[in-house]
Amino acid sequence: MSGRKGGYLAWALAGTATISDLAAQHGVSRKFVYQQADKASVALDDVFASAAPDEVLFARPVTRTWLRQLTLGLTMICYSSWRGVVELMRDMLGVAISEGTVHNVHQAAARQAGAINRGQDLSTIRVGLHDEIFQGSQPVLAGVDARSTYCYLLATAEHRDADTWGILLDASQQGLNPDYTIADAGQGLRAGQKAAWGDKPCHGDVFHIQHQCEGLANTLAGIAKGVRSRRKKLQTKTGKAYQAPDLGDRIALALRAEAGAHALAGDIRTLTAWLAHDVLALAGPNLEIPG
CATH class of the missing domain: 3.30.420.10 (Ribonuclease H-like superfamily/Ribonuclease H)
Known part of the structure; x- marks a missing residue:
């Protein structure tokens, strides 16, 4: 398997990139990527299925550099806590480290990353x-x-x-x-x-505008729901022996309030959708470009 093909198959199997993006980046069809990923998955399954439980599949030298890489990988890729790193090192590798050591490894990596970041040319950002x-x-x-x-x-x-x-x-x-x-x-x-x-x-930006409008729409929907609950509560009192004389008028008022609240909530929800999808959405292709 070539390095180029192995690279995008690894991304496809790991799910770190979409099939469409991989196909576009490597100039192949989505169907081809799916086919190659299926073949690779079957091959991996065969390798692990055919091996005995205690058979050594591969070996690699464990160095201090590799242990530091593992420490960073556990926290930044697997989202492990520092205590989890300490436990894995102890239980799986027999290596005793402290949470302070994990902290120091991250600080050293941050300093190295900072030096690299400060050396980047940012002039191409428009x-x-x-x-x-x-x-x-x-x-x-x-x-x-x-x-x-x-x-x-x-x-x-x-x-x-x-x-x-x-x-x-x-x-x-x-x-x-x-x-x-x-x-x-x-x-x-x-x-x-x-x-x-x-x-x-x-x-x-448009995020805060949309977020505030959606918050208003949700608030009005909650108010309309509360008005409906109060109307239903009033209607449960009809037909009782000690029914209030003005109950009918109160129910009528509640019905009108409910209709108004639901109409307003619906209108704001519609306007919010128009704002998000028709006003603030990213522009699509030109009319002369076929969809």
């Missing part, structure tokens, strides 16, 4: 996407290339003000000078960009 995410309660400043989705900024910070977003100045020293950026209306974020690039355009 559109930057900036936002603030959180690790617990700690802000993390993030920047992504809109075209490639390459993450060129991911930095923890104590605050989200203009000073901390001044980190964009550091990125500009690596050549980051996009035509424009897209971000929310955060004052610190926009002030930091202004300090880095002056009056460079920063367009508003």
Whole structure:
């Protein structure tokens, strides 16, 4: 099996890439990728099925470098906790390490990754996407290339003000000078960009608009549901011996309130869908391009 074919078959079997993407990247059909992946899966099954339970399938030297790689792989690929890494090393490999050692391995890897990241040329990024995410309660400043989705900024910070977003100045020293950026209306974020690039355009994102509209639609739907419950509760009181004299009027009012609440919730839900799919959605192909 060639390295090229083995590479995309590994991705297909692992499910780390879609069949469509693999076919497009390697210039083959989706059917071909499926066929090759099926053959590889059968071959792997045959290898493991034919081997005796205690037969050695392969061997490799275990070095300190490999143990560090395993430590990083367990946490970053398998999402293991540090304590889980300690237990696996002890129970499966007979290697005694501490959680402090796991921490030190990650810190060393972070320093090495930071040096590599600071050496990247960011001059080809034309559109930057900036936002603030959180690790617990700690802000993390993030920047992504809109075209490639390459993450060129991911930095923890104590605050989200203009000073901390001044980190964009550091990125500009690596050549980051996009035509424009897209971000929310955060004052610190926009002030930091202004300090880095002056009056460079920063367009508003659509996520927060859609999120707020969807929140409004959900709130109105909840109100309509509550109005319906109150109307049903009133109707259960009809025909009872001690029925209130104004019960009929109250039920009529509840029916009108219910109709209005459901109509409003439905209208806002429709407008929200139009906004998401017809107004703010990405533009499709030109009319002259067949679908």
